Amino acid sequence: MSRSWVESANKPETDFPLTNLALGAFSAEGRGRRLGARIGDMVADLHCMAESGLLDSLDGRVRDALAGESLNAFLECGSEGWHSARALLLSLFSGATSILRDHKHCSSVMMPQWGLSMRLPCEVGDYTDFYASLNHATNVGSMFRPTNPLLPNWKHLPVGYHGRASSLIPTGTPVRRPQGQTSATDEGPPSFGPVRLLDFELEVGAIIGTGNQLGTPIDVNRAWSHIYGMVIVNDWSARDVQKWEYQPLGPFNAKNFATTVSPWVVSMEALEPYTEPALPRPEGDPQPLPYLQCGRDRAVPINLEVAILSESMRQKGIAPHVLCRTNFREMYWSFAQMLAHHTSTGCNMRSGDLLASGTVSGSTKDSRGSMLELSWRGTEPISLPDGSERKFLQDGDEVIMRGYCQAAGLPRIGLGECRGVIQPCAG
Ligand code: MN
Numbered sequence: 054m055s056r057s058w059v060e061s062a063n064k065p066e067t068d069f070p071l072t073n074l075a076l077g078a079f080s081a082e083g084r085g086r087r088l089g090a091r092i093g094d095m096v097a098d099l100h101c102m103a104e105s106g107l108l109d110s111l112d113g114r115v116r117d118a119l120a121g122e123s124l125n126a127f128l129e130c131g132s133e134g135w136h137s138a139r140a141l142l143l144s145l146f147s148g149a150t151s152i153l154r155d156h157k158h159c160s161s162v163m164m165p166q167w168g169l170s171m172r173l174p175c176e177v178g179d180y181t182d183f184y185a186s187l188n189h190a191t192n193v194g195s196m197f198r199p200t201n202p203l204l205p206n207w208k209h210l211p212v213g214y215h216g217r218a219s220s221l222i223p224t225g226t227p228v229r230r231p232q233g234q235t236s237a238t239d240e241g242p243p244s245f246g247p248v249r250l251l252d253f254e255l256e257v258g259a260i261i262g263t264g265n266q267l268g269t270p271i272d273v274n275r276a277w278s279h280i281y282g283m284v285i286v287n288d289w290s291a292r293d294v295q296k297w298e299y300q301p302l303g304p305f306n307a308k309n310f311a312t313t314v315s316p317w318v319v320s321m322e323a324l325e326p327y328t329e330p331a332l333p334r335p336e337g338d339p340q341p342l343p344y345l346q347c348g349r350d351r352a353v354p355i356n357l358e359v360a361i362l363s364e365s366m367r368q369k370g371i372a373p374h375v376l377c378r379t380n381f382r383e384m385y386w387s388f389a390q391m392l393a394h395h396t397s398t399g400c401n402m403r404s405g406d407l408l409a410s411g412t413v414s415g416s417t418k419d420s421r422g423s424m425l426e427l428s429w430r431g432t433e434p435i436s437l438p439d440g441s442e443r444k445f446l447q448d449g450d451e452v453i454m455r456g457y458c459q460a461a462g463l464p465r466i467g468l469g470e471c472r473g474v475i476q477p478c479a480g
Contacts, residue, residue, distance in 0.1 A: 056148040061093030067466025074316035079169040086122040105158040124175040128404035159353040171316035175405035183213040185386035189414035211386040230478040231310040233294035248477035250292035255422030258286040264402040273393035285471040315471035327458035355381035364449030379420035
């Protein structure tokens with residue numbers, strides 16, 4: 054496979070080989086807010102590339118979009134624009150060409166990634182969170198409603214709720230333990246105070262590339278082409294708040310205090326060689342209604358893991374402890390189906406909107422994507438290498454999510470990291 058002149062992009066363990074070229078937004082001392090392309094351990098400043106004339110072969114609209122501060126204008130350019138930018142970056146970073154490597158501005162274009170402060174890759178107008186893993190829905194359902202775990206609608210539509218875009222935060226932003234209204238029993242009375250059952254949810258996010266007009270649904274067979282790329286999402290959740298508030302209208306304050314997004318958007322074009330035909334539905338399950346039947350639906354086999362680093366592990370120099378490993382290919386509903394269902398009413402998507410998959414849980418105990426499931430609602434505490442136990446998250450805990458694809462004959466390609474540390478409640 055093609056090598057890059059950026060040596061760190063050729064290491065087998067990197068998430069960012071030449072073929073990834075994930076895009077993100079950063080700010081850096083002396084540069085302000087910029088867009089960047091990630092390659093190996095380096096980031097190319099796209100504003101600087103545009104200024105240096107290195108993007109002049111692109112359509113002017115695409116070039117100007119890449120010189121901007123966030124990805125929205127680039128997303129609006131559509132698949133031709135995305136493809137042309139990717140093709141140009143591929144050629145400029147390829148080991149076979151030296152135009153950028155030998156360019157007089159190369160040293161100002163290329164920056165080590167560790168010096169950068171990563172921002173949200175785009176301005177997210179609307180954020181929707183789904184509930185598309187059968188294992189997760191069954192696990193959670195059986196805890197909250199033992200006699201009735203999966204509601205009758207679940208296998209007929211991708212369940213979701215409208216999330217809160219204003220509290221999306223980039224990786225590395227601390228998460229303050231919120232206060233909330235909770236009740237020890239289903240009947241009340243409630244009390245108000247620091248949330249006790251604080252949790253993470255391991256999710257994959259789809260960044261909408263091109264939207265649709267209000268009133269015009271997106272056809273399920275065209276839906277994948279509206280998605281620009283993918284990120285990792287941590288949907289921080291307050292389980293004690295959720296339990297008391299979720300009926301009858303679904304999650305509200307349990308979910309609105311913070312949602313962490315990984316900084317590098319890996320395009321569907323980069324992920325395409327790793328995708329697989331969607332898994333068939335389990336024997337005996339209902340077929341989706343025609344508007345949710347995607348002719349050539351696909352599964353994206355992203356290996357996902359969650360690790361935790363407690364305050365005392367950090368002090369003792371102990372490495373993060375992996376809590377869960379799972380794979381995104383096992384989702385019951387695809388992003389194409391989620392997007393088709395979401396817009397089936399004519400609801401419009403806009404460039405930069407975020408759809409999150411819902412917690413990705415596998416069928417085994419060590420593949421569950423939330424503490425709620427891993428500790429089975431606190432009844433099976435998890436032992437950490439510092440000797441402590443966890444039922445839910447404690448102050449000082451850092452949650453680190455990672456994702457990558459692997460396939461024979463192809464380099465590993467990754468989504469990077471999604472991190473956040475819990476800070477004590479302010480109240
Ligand atoms: Mn969620």
